[in-house]
Amino acid sequence: MLWLCIQLPKLPLEALTRAHRAGDTAPVAVSQSNLIIESNPAASALNIEPGLSIATACAYCPGLQLLERDTEREAQLLQQLAQWAYGFTPVVSPRTGNPDSKAQSESPACLFLELGGSLKAQGGLAPLLQQLGKELHKMRITHQMGLGHSPSAAHLLSQLPEHRQWLAQTSTPPTPQQWKQWISFAPSKLLDCSNKAIAKLYACGIKRVSQLLAVPLSEVGNRFGRDFINYLARLNGSRPDPVPGYQPPAEFHSELLFPSPLDNSEQLLFPAGRLVRELCRQLQRRQLYSPALYWVLDYGSRGSEEVNVELSRPLFDPQRLIALTKLQLERVKLKEPVQALALRCKQLRPLETKMLREDFFEEGGSQHESYQLIDKLRARLGHQALSGITLKESYLPEQAWTSADSLSLQSKRHGHQLHPLSAPRPSWLLARPDRIQQREHSLFYDGELQLLQGPERIDGYWWQHHRHARDYYIARGPQGSLYWVFQDLTSEDWFLHGVYS
Amino acid sequence: MNNAENLMQNKQLSEQAAGQPAQPLQQLLTRPDIWQLANRQRQPRTGISTGYRGLDALLASHGWPRGASTELLVDKAGIGEINLILPALAEMTRQNRMVILINPPHIPYAPALAQAGVQLEKLLLLHPRGQRDQLWAAEQALQSGACGALVSWQGKEVLADKDLRRLQLAAREGDCLHFHFRPGSSASSPSPAALRLQLHSDGEQLALQLLKQLNGKSGQRLHLARNPDLTRRDQPLH
Numbered sequence: 001m002l003w004l005c006i007q008l009p010k011l012p013l014e015a016l017t018r019a020h021r022a023g024d025t026a027p028v029a030v031s032q033s034n035l036i037i038e039s040n041p042a043a044s045a046l047n048i049e050p051g052l053s054i055a056t057a058c059a060y061c062p063g064l065q066l067l068e069r070d071t072e073r074e075a076q077l078l079q080q081l082a083q084w085a086y087g088f089t090p091v092v093s094p095r096t097g098n099p100d101s102k103a104q105s106e107s108p109a110c111l112f113l114e115l116g117g118s119l120k121a122q123g124g125l126a127p128l129l130q131q132l133g134k135e136l137h138k139m140r141i142t143h144q145m146g147l148g149h150s151p152s153a154a155h156l157l158s159q160l161p162e163h164r165q166w167l168a169q170t171s172t173p174p175t176p177q178q179w180k181q182w183i184s185f186a187p188s189k190l191l192d193c194s195n196k197a198i199a200k201l202y203a204c205g206i207k208r209v210s211q212l213l214a215v216p217l218s219e220v221g222n223r224f225g226r227d228f229i230n231y232l233a234r235l236n237g238s239r240p241d242p243v244p245g246y247q248p249p250a251e252f253h254s255e256l257l258f259p260s261p262l263d264n265s266e267q268l269l270f271p272a273g274r275l276v277r278e279l280c281r282q283l284q285r286r287q288l289y290s291p292a293l294y295w296v297l298d299y300g301s302r303g304s305e306e307v308n309v310e311l312s313r314p315l316f317d318p319q320r321l322i323a324l325t326k327l328q329l330e331r332v333k334l335k336e337p338v339q340a341l342a343l344r345c346k347q348l349r350p351l352e353t354k355m356l357r358e359d360f361f362e363e364g365g366s367q368h369e370s371y372q373l374i375d376k377l378r379a380r381l382g383h384q385a386l387s388g389i390t391l392k393e394s395y396l397p398e399q400a401w402t403s404a405d406s407l408s409l410q411s412k413r414h415g416h417q418l419h420p421l422s423a424p425r426p427s428w429l430l431a432r433p434d435r436i437q438q439r440e441h442s443l444f445y446d447g448e449l450q451l452l453q454g455p456e457r458i459d460g461y462w463w464q465h466h467r468h469a470r471d472y473y474i475a476r477g478p479q480g481s482l483y484w485v486f487q488d489l490t491s492e493d494w495f496l497h498g499v500y501s
Numbered sequence: 502m503n504n505a506e507n508l509m510q511n512k513q514l515s516e517q518a519a520g521q522p523a524q525p526l527q528q529l530l531t532r533p534d535i536w537q538l539a540n541r542q543r544q545p546r547t548g549i550s551t552g553y554r555g556l557d558a559l560l561a562s563h564g565w566p567r568g569a570s571t572e573l574l575v576d577k578a579g580i581g582e583i584n585l586i587l588p589a590l591a592e593m594t595r596q597n598r599m600v601i602l603i604n605p606p607h608i609p610y611a612p613a614l615a616q617a618g619v620q621l622e623k624l625l626l627l628h629p630r631g632q633r634d635q636l637w638a639a640e641q642a643l644q645s646g647a648c649g650a651l652v653s654w655q656g657k658e659v660l661a662d663k664d665l666r667r668l669q670l671a672a673r674e675g676d677c678l679h680f681h682f683r684p685g686s687s688a689s690s691p692s693p694a695a696l697r698l699q700l701h702s703d704g705e706q707l708a709l710q711l712l713k714q715l716n717g718k719s720g721q722r723l724h725l726a727r728n729p730d731l732t733r734r735d736q737p738l739h
Binding site for chain 1: 577578579580581582583584587599605606607608609610611612613614615616617621622624625626627628629630634637638641642645646647648701702703704705727728730731732733
């Protein structure tokens with residue numbers, strides 16, 4: 001087992017300011033219950049440190065931008081990072097930071113990754129660590145890493161500057177001896193236990209973990225309790241160190257906040273491309289696909305607007321996804337400047353090998369082209385402009401068909417389950433039966449109608465209040481048109497219901 | 502003479518003409534919308550069978566022309582105008598190709614289509630709003646290569662000649678059957694469609710008049726009987 005702990009010490013700040021421009025030099029600080037808990041470099045340079053009261057901080061720096069801590073957004077970002085990490089290894093465990101403001105700087109949120117199983121796939125330890133660091137840097141997430149044989153050890157070592165320096169240069173994981181050395185070398189204040197326990201350790205004169213390990217276990221147990229003994233054993237690797245496993249939700253959500261609102265839908269294409277690429281990377285790593293993209297244009301306090309791009313088959317090509325998104329965005333007239341753009345995929349589905357096979361072995365490749373066409377049409381005309389039709393079992397002619405989703409239609413290609421009637425039916429059905437004029441036992445619809453055949457009695461729902469009893473006939477108009485007409489047996493009125501076109 | 506020979510001959514001709522002021526004409530002839538009698542062989546000879554033997558015999562391609570627009574001029578609905586194209590549409594869906602109807606005037610009735618052998622899961626209805634979107638959708642579908650047949654109806658606005666020409670070119674590009682329904686009054690105005698048929702009813706039967714066909718004779722008339730199941734007087738009425 002090879003565990004990596006990624007500490008995220010500035011998460012409260014970064015959850016709120018990640019989308020700010022890189023060169024932004026305005027001092028920003030995050031506060032919680034009247035205390036500063038985190039500050040950006042510009043603010044730190046003005047001595048604004050965690051623990052200051054808001055009043056003092058404002059006295060130091062009148063132009064300070066104060067942001068209220070948003071633990072919900074933090075948790076969201078941590079989930080997002082866990083999802084990202086899941087792309088590297090299937091064993092990931094996120095741990096939220098201590099919500100208690102005072103202890104915040106001492107136990108920040110972190111991610112545990114088991115790397116042992118995926119070293120080979122990722123090209124060895126050094127390239128993997130570099131890739132992780134590079135991507136975190138790109139996402140502008142401050143981080144510290146530590147490597148250990150158990151999550152507890154990795155957590156402890158990630159706080160040790162000497163270890164981090166070694167990690168930046170190493171290409172092979174250390175031997176068990178080396179680990180023991182690192183751990184015993186660490187100051188005891190880095191142990192993952194309560195402040196009270198650490199104060200007690202110092203009171204006993206135990207400043208390094210090595211000193212603690214020299215004390216007989218029974219002694220330690222007497223003073224610090226069973227839990228502490230367990231913790232030491234997990235740290236040593238003599239006891240299994242389980243962490244809650246993480247299963248990424250089958251969804252994707254990522255958001256970009258714009259420092260200055262965008263007022264042109266064309267400007268949205270660039271950030272949209274960034275989000276799409278983020279999505280595609282994740283989908284590919286997790287072998288999932290998304291049947292639709294939901295874009296949310298955030299107008300800030302003036303609400304938001306949703307734009308959907310539906311896909312009829314798995315698609316991982318960012319260029320094509322952006323092209324479809326572009327078709328949709330072109331139709332959108334921005335009501336207000338957009339402050340944030342979010343991409344949401346509510347249900348990611350596992351990619352079945354069958355789908356890929358269909359892609360490659362489809363006769364003539366026409367299936368592929370028809371998916372492409374449907375996606376394009378849907379992107380420009382909107383979802384509601386496309387439909388299919390299918391048969392439905394019903395007594396009533398107007399209910400013997402139903403509108404079907406064109407997407408499900410294309411994937412299903414085995415004949416109808418229902419058998420159509422043998423009586424001839426008209427190719428056009430009127431959306432609503434049209435009243436036929438009746439004069440002196442003759443019927444008039446654009447001229448006098450002549451009944452050719454009938455009646456075919458359709459008597460449905462006689463057990464219900466809305467009984468439909470009709471006698472259907474085929475009638476001919478004066479110009480040779482054939483119509484499907486019926487007489488309502490309850491009201492004795494005549495209606496035109498279909499045209500034999 | 503096959504296409505390759507034809508091409509060779511053209512090449513020799515153009516080599517002979519090299520350096521002479523015949524260039525503009527050559528350029529003009531490469532335009533796809535200019536039809537040359539001499540290049541008749543380029544046109545695909547076999548169309549899609551209409552399902553009516555008499556009509557197939559009249560048509561130069563022995564069926565609906567592939568990759569081209571066919572105009573059907575109809576004034577009155579209900580004379581069998583959809584029945585005329587239904588066999589071809591059904592055949593397309595059986596070949597696993599998509600059939601698209603753009604803004605049909607009424608609901609295409611599923612039981613009737615299934616009776617005619619249309620695979621409903623291959624049928625797509627489009628309801629674009631406005632003429633611009635309608636034209637865009639038709640053009641995209643025609644040239645996509647995914648679509649076997651596309652049926653469109655002239656709305657309130659009359660399509661400009663250049664739009665009809667674009668659709669005709671798109672149909673050729675995507676090798677798609679394009680049926681376009683227009684009112685009978687447009688018979689007098691010229692159209693780029695490869696085939697134009699005027700349809701009316703003579704009371705019992707559907708009467709066809711061939712107004713125009715590329716590579717073939719026009720002016721013929723044909724009467725097609727309606728389905729006897731519809732017109733048979735088998736029941737005493739009232």
